[in-house]
Amino acid sequence: MATLISWNCRGFQNKSAELRDLINKHKPACIALQETFLKADKHSIRQYKIYSKHHIADRASGGVAILSATDIPTIPVTLNTNLQAVAIRIQTHSLITVCSLYLPPSERVSQTDLNNLIHQLPSPFIISGDLNGHSSLWGSSDSNSRGLQIEQFIADHNLCLLNSDEKTHFHLPTRTFHSVDLAICSPPLLPFLPLRGTSSLDVTGFTTPRYPSVLSPFEFCLLFEFQLFLPSLEGRRGSSP
Numbered sequence: 001m002a003t004l005i006s007w008n009c010r011g012f013q014n015k016s017a018e019l020r021d022l023i024n025k026h027k028p029a030c031i032a033l034q035e036t037f038l039k040a041d042k043h044s045i046r047q048y049k050i051y052s053k054h055h056i057a058d059r060a061s062g063g064v065a066i067l068s069a070t071d072i073p074t075i076p077v078t079l080n081t082n083l084q085a086v087a088i089r090i091q092t093h094s095l096i097t098v099c100s101l102y103l104p105p106s107e108r109v110s111q112t113d114l115n116n117l118i119h120q121l122p123s124p125f126i127i128s129g130d131l132n133g134h135s136s137l138w139g140s141s142d143s144n145s146r147g148l149q150i151e152q153f154i155a156d157h158n159l160c161l162l163n164s165d166e167k168t169h170f171h172l173p174t175r176t177f178h179s180v181d182l183a184i185c186s187p188p189l190l191p192f193l194p195l196r197g198t199s200s201l202d203v204t205g206f207t208t209p210r211y212p213s214v215l216s217p218f219e220f221c222l223l224f225e226f227q228l229f230l231p232s233l234e235g236r237r238g239s240s241p
Helices: 013-026 111-120 145-156 187-192 231-236
Strands: 002-008 030-034 048-053 064-069 074-077 084-091 095-102 125-130 169-171 176-178 181-185 195-199 220-226
Touching (some): 002 013, 002 095, 013 030, 030 084, 030 095, 030 125, 048 074, 048 084, 064 084, 064 095
Antiparallel strands (some): 002 220, 048 064, 074 084, 169 176, 195 220
8 A cells, every 4th residue: 555645734844743743654656745945846745756846926825736755756847837836647557646735725617727736647647635625525515616616627527536525624703613734536446445543643633622822722733544456447557667
């Protein structure tokens, strides 16, 4: 089994200790990060290669990255997109594309940009990230325009939602839980991707809180595992990177 973790870290630098804890505990094949708050590629994690895209702004904000274990062959996927997205292909026994995506709540997201992103991801693929959409499909008590947009996106491309109705985010000002972190895959991967939520303390269940600091009392990540050998995909394998 190989493990993939997706986490809105809200700052790569100030969450380095939690990141090392996740790596030491789970030894993931790759980690998809959102809101890295980086402006330059000047950071490193031992035994992992970092693929990143920084948000263009006056201050460090947003941004995405994927950390890939150096003992697993990977190649970057070139994306021509306005979205905060980065993707790689990892070679287990099959090639799998992993994309880290962040959709800021205050920015308008074009459906065309989402459609174009899908067309650039080699299949089979996993998209994971903080999409800031509310919908009853993934456990929200209400729906917003972003949630409806993501619902349409999933339906238009016959994608599979890996989330259950577990909560993935604690909004400190209102002290309410929400489901905004999603994992979506192309249909061939669905049987091989059991998804579970974990707090940063590695306790199963999205609603288990972690208190790493006064400013950020609740930290959650998505953790899922997939088989190293995917028999139904073997006939679709591309060349190794």
